[in-house]
Amino acid sequence: MKKPIFIASMDACVDHILDTVPGTVVLGIPLGIGKPNPLVNVLYRRIKANPARKLRIITALSLERPVGHSDLERNFLQPLVERVFDDYPDMDYVTDLRAGSLPANIEVQEFFMKTGDYLGNAPAQQAYISTNYTYAARDMAVQGLNVIAQAVAAKGHDDSLRLSLSSNPDITEEVIECVRGSGQPVIAVGVINRQMPFMPNGAEVDPGFFDVVVSDPAATHALFAPPNNKVSAADYAIGLHASSLVVDGGTLQIGIGSLGDAIGQALIVRDRHSAEYRHILESLCPDGLAGRELGRFDAGLYGCSEMFVNAFLRLIEAGIIRREVFDDAVLQQLLNSGRIQDDCVSADMLLALLQAGRIRSPLVQEDVTFLKRFGILRHEVQLHAQQLSFESHRCGTDLDDKANFECIGSHMLGSRLMHGVFMTGGFFLGPRDFYDRLRSMAPQDLVKIDMTRIDFINQLYGNDALKRAQRRKARFMNTTMVMTLLGAAASDALESGQVVSGVGGQYNFVAMSHALADARLIMMLRATHDNKDGLKSSIVWNYGHVTIPRHLRDVVITEYGIAELRGQADSEVVKRLIAVADSRFQDELVRQAKAHGKLEAGYEVPERYRHNLPEALAAKLKPWKEADLLPDFPFGTDLTEDELHMVRAMKKMKHASHHPSELLAMAIKSLWEGKEAPPEYLERLGLAEVHTFKDLVMRQLFAGNL
Structure with missing residues (x-):
């Protein structure tokens, strides 16, 4: 496979893209965490500043650090976001798209949106591409992609460099195949983010899979990591x-x-x-x-x-x-049917494959390669001139010959099936x-x-x-x-x-x-x-x-x-x-x-x-929640106990804000009871000092819902 161009800085990579693509840059980037955010931001800013160039981004599920919709939420979220999302960089195009301020020379089209985030956002709604995920690669290719960029995991350096598509081998390969298959030129850019988990198997690719590999350390950053939600x-x-x-x-x-x-x-x-x-x-x-x-x-x-x-x-x-499961239909069918009892290799497994027609007798190189790949034959077994050899053992390839079959069964079989997932x-x-x-x-x-x-x-x-x-x-x-x-x-x-x-x-x-x-x-x-x-x-x-x-x-x-x-x-x-x-x-x-x-x-x-009601359901599950079989966060949470207390109160307040009568009753009750929240909670929410009646009501509502 060809060697890619290695580029050490994102600015230089953007120079390369703009020099290579003469007209509109049509950029495809994966959904979710596979986006190379820093590179996309450099490209976006460069084109935003130059109205003579145009950029169209085709993607899905663009993620940004959570932001509150009120002062209370923003004050609460700031330390949590800094702790949980660390140095995760938001994408400038997301910020501008949400604000309705995309420049005229830049367009963003998504085929899957972060849930509910773009309701009422006319540019996002108008640019949405409705497609099944299975056909997303085809429909992205239709848009005339000429640049595809992805964050990749890496191991080693220089000649020992290994790359993995990590989270997103989902459509990248297929997109490149579709685009190049149509005769369109496309630049494939891999951007190394060493925080991406290195996933093996289908996700690992040769560096030459990309035309350009960017090794800029500034491309390594924390991954978008949404905290676990409470399970109701x-x-x-x-x-x-x-x-x-x-x-x-x-x-x-x-x-x-x-x-x-x-x-x-x-x-x-x-x-x-x-x-x-x-x-x-x-x-x-x-x-x-x-x-x-x-x-x-x-x-x-x-x-x-x-x-x-x-x-x-x-x-x-x-x-x-x-x-x-194993990447061979006949082998998998034999396992499903019970003809092969388990993944322990035996002579009976060899016989079952022979009877099913998956291997032949005499064995040929294709059969031996198959048997070695799945660990049925030892990796060291060799085929030369219609003879199998392993260490000092030799036998023919005719499995119908009892002596050959016994020799293979006694000396050349592996122990367990390999390469199952x-x-x-x-x-x-x-x-x-x-x-x-x-x-x-x-x-x-x-x-x-x-x-x-x-x-x-x-x-x-x-x-x-x-x-x-x-x-x-x-x-x-x-x-x-x-x-x-x-x-x-x-x-x-x-x-x-x-x-x-x-x-x-x-x-x-x-x-x-x-x-x-x-x-x-x-x-x-x-x-x-x-x-x-x-x-x-x-x-x-x-x-x-x-x-x-x-x-x-x-x-x-x-x-x-x-x-x-x-x-x-x-x-x-x-x-x-x-x-x-x-x-x-x-x-x-x-x-x-x-x-x-x-x-x-x-x-x-x-x-x-006739009794399908939330309170009846809660009563049925209460004993099992108390027994800790059904905890609020079965797989843990990034929130502290104090933050959980605060969140519960704020959710009650937000719910009531949608129902005026409920909000009024809550406000009267909270003001009447006059409860006090812990000073550290009030400090975090910006309610330690109140200067208006609204601040006073918010402070009492919060305290009353703790």
């Missing part, structure tokens, strides 16, 4: 229900956030505390536990998810994600200790994690037989915002067309769940959502925008239960979704369904589903 009672209930659908020996996909953490903790409770797990579910399931999976994970799970999140790493460390991911994002644990993981454990291309993870097309064999008993768990009573899901945008986040890979996992005979799609949503417009049901009669059409409905989970929708008639779908809706909205949902002819006139919600 509703999250835990959803996670517990979802965990009871996961089959031992199967495949798991989950996402980021508190729901992912809830599923991870629920699986750990199921594996380690089976009696308590059963008792928790019994309290949550009015229809009993028939059809639920309650046992330990004796065979373990294989993780296959576009997003490799903290919950997956915790499940690996708990020994639950441990089912290895138990986690396949496209990109990762997590808190600080997530990155720390990846950086310090033992090599023999890290090699079991394969970060690879999204076109491998998100679809079955291309090497179908292998993917089907690996993804047995898959449970694809996705989050949605709204479900219609007929089973359609809205996950990426509002009825108005305003984009909340993006389609991502959801549609592809949905399609894959229906294409695999033993897979299930699990759509999860909280039964209600509360904002300035008041409390609303997340299950509605109809919605003006959907991400997943109703003909792909399968399993829907809220905190109040599981609705099995696959193959059901519309009236039954309506009944099952109403059964897991919040009881404050059930009557209206029934009325609407009847009005549209989808429910019989005499239907009434059964009594056992």
